[in-house]
Amino acid sequence: MKIAVDAFGGDNAPDEVIKGAASAVKAYGVTVVLTGDKSKIEQRISELGVSSDGLEICDADGVIEIEDDPKQILKEKKDCSMGKALALVASREADAMVSAGSTAALVMGGTLTVKRIKGVKRPAMAPILPGESNRYILLDGGANIDCRPEMLRQFAIMGSIYMEKIMGVEAPRVALLNVGAEEEKGRELEQGAYELLGQTDGINFIGNIEGRDAALGGADVIVTDGFTGNIYLKTVEGMGKFMKTSLKKLFYRNFGTMLSSLLCKKGIRGLIETMDYRETGGSPLLGTACPVIKAHGSSDALAFKNAIRQAKEFCEKNVIEEIERALGEKGDD
């Protein structure tokens, strides 16, 4: 299996990308095609002293920056490191791609270069988040600022398939993010989506969910528009950081508290791992015709390694074929 990885996406590129790719080759037996300035990548591979076994390089010209107009990925910057990785999957020279670069450019490039699964209205960014006792998927985490009820119905189907196939959750509980439990709550979007979701066979729709229960993991698949989803996602991230800083403050007060942190070491490690986005890999862009994984902008080697593992599983578990089949049955093609 061949995974294309944008070697220049993210805050820690290219070093952490290269290290993560080398570990993934070793751990999962995949081939990784690093896209970006070839001489720089070769130089860093040698300077970092990582093995180049299973690593290929696809030369690319420049990088798409967060502040660039995302449309650039289709025009002036289509040969940049992200653009080349997208082109490799679009032409089926690679089976999947991973990038920690600009989300907006990846959504645009994923949708228009890699193209959509037959029947999919809009791909959704689908981050996987930690709840109290489970992990859950959120769609849309920010790909589509404005959504229609039919889009939320497709998000529910795609998210259910992902949770079942990749995360091993049986009959994943689907909930609609809303301001109250009752059917009539929310805006026109939620009212329309509630009705549609209730009529959709093959998903386990449990109704509306408020932000509080969502954050605790009260459902396995949470659907909402990309504006609300992005606010939700970032708020969870911010509160996670809040929690981490508070723990640090708690234990670094004085000698006694530092001692106590040793006694709680195992629990602290467990908690930090639970909250750590690096463990799950990245966010799949669900709905594209080939697997596209958005790694977190601040990904390190471990996060890239896990995102590559996730890309591999995405291919192996036939998530895309399942989505196509499910939408076909529902007359969406």
Add this chain to the structure above:
Amino acid sequence: MKIAVDAFGGDNAPDEVIKGAASAVKAYGVTVVLTGDKSKIEQRISELGVSSDGLEICDADGVIEIEDDPKQILKEKKDCSMGKALALVASREADAMVSAGSTAALVMGGTLTVKRIKGVKRPAMAPILPGESNRYILLDGGANIDCRPEMLRQFAIMGSIYMEKIMGVEAPRVALLNVGAEEEKGRELEQGAYELLGQTDGINFIGNIEGRDAALGGADVIVTDGFTGNIYLKTVEGMGKFMKTSLKKLFYRNFGTMLSSLLCKKGIRGLIETMDYRETGGSPLLGTACPVIKAHGSSDALAFKNAIRQAKEFCEKNVIEEIERALGEKGDD
């Protein structure tokens, strides 16, 4: 000063309301008018053994339930405990009111019974939330599901006045909750609001804020529509609960970790206090012609006591006059 308090609103009514009211009388020298079934209130005052000094009772008929249509507060149920408390401020027999009952009914009753400040388009629910090193106010926390840019501008003005007058923040930083920092980000609502906020004199507009920085306290006043605000608010609450449960799990693993919790006692107490909504009181409904405070549904005596203190300060600091003056200057009346 006389504060009307809905004795039958919230999960812990009427006992915790009565106890909180009695403590507030003692601590702040206010008179509290408890609204609700008179004989029940008298009986509980006597059974709880609290002093009835400074407590008055206004007999009311029934309670508005969360599942009731909020319009009932204006019709069949206008004489319920919440309706009577609203009527007391509307007629200026009381200076302010507090209720832990149905938010939707309180918004409707506050807007239509107490009425709006001259020039205010829509009152906003304005919870005060803990950031890493400050407290900040969020408008709208859920009163108006659909908003226009002009409403967000008014929320910014009202929130700034509240933070300055009640919370003592100089030139409070106002930010627009959005999916990115750049001016053009967001939906039509955010794009319109961004422009309007930039043109508004007398507020300290610092631009867009993402959920992550908002949750950490990156602004003093965060404005958004009531749908997004409610999702944000509940998500922060859920993550706060997540944090508390995680801390408990951390310390209750074994003898060593329990011992360590003793060493961290002070820090844990501080952290829990920071996250504790009871400390700030309730959420003001900003924009009504008299102070209306929504106490949290699960308020206990301490929370009610603080909500009554907050109502008192709201009156004393002339927040309403300031809002009227500010909107008048901006030609909103």
